Amino acid sequence: MRDRYLEREYLSKYKHSHIVLLRPTMxxxxxxxPDPHTIKDALPDFTNVTHIFLPINDNNSVTTAEGGTHWSLLLVxxxxxxxxxxDSMPPGNQNxxxxxxxxxSKLISRPLRFIQLNDSPLQDNSSDCGVFVCLNMRHLLLKRLLMVRTHEKVSMSLGDRTxxxxxxxxxxxxxxxxxxxxGERRRS
Known part of the structure; x- marks a missing residue:
């Protein structure tokens, strides 16, 4: 839901951006x-993409719908x-x-260095991880990535953020x- 909102309300206004907000299901x-190349056609074309936001869940069972207990955010x-x-509850979803x-990395045929950011804002209960993912995604997208030119360096730290x-x-x-x-207005 949040990713579609950000795409519709914000990303669509930045035609120069090459940022993908990957759905949780993807x-x-x-x-x-096992082989990411087998699902390449189901995923967006990453050829000209600069950044990808991926919500990460700890569900490891393909037979459990809406499984898992924790969400975190991966920004590539x-x-x-x-x-x-x-991750708002480290180490959480680090693995x-x-x-x-x-x-x-295999899918795009490029090496990617994984960095666990230990200065992410922390939640103070066990139920706010999804909210943290949404708010951190919005902040990184709107206040960092869309504020600079495509190849400019920008800090990805959230250490100063509450x-x-x-x-x-x-x-x-x-x-x-x-x-x-x-939706109701459109239907009437």
Whole structure:
């Protein structure tokens, strides 16, 4: 939901950007597939892409729908060859994110260096990880990547950032309600 909102409301206005927000299902498929080349046609074309955002989940069972207990964010900078992992409850999904990085590296035929960012904002309960992923993704996209030219260097650290999960939840509910009302207007 959040990725579609960011694509529609923000990324579409930046025609020069080559950033992909990969859906959670695609990240999961990438993690579970033994040979990432077998799903290449199901994934976006990464040929001219500079950055990929991937939500990471700790579900390791393809038979359990909506499984897993924790979400984190992986931001891959293809132009620099780095994969930055943001986890609000470390070490959390570090192994899963590293594994996805290796799969993506094979898929794009480029080496990627995995970096666990230890200065990510931390959640103070066991239920805010999804909110942290959404808010960190938005911050990195809007306040970092879209503010610079494609090949300019930008800090990927979130050490100076605090996350208000409660306000984030309220904002997401407001956005969902706006989409709902917009859908009702279109149908009437």
């Amino acid at each position: 990240s999961f498929m990438l993690m579970q597939t 900078s293809i132009v620099d060859g780095f994969a930055f992992h943001y 899963e994110a590293h594994f996805v990085t290796q799969k993506l 996350v208000d999960a409660s306000a984030g939840r309220k904002e997401m509910l407001r956005i969902i309600d706006e989409f709902r009302r917009e």
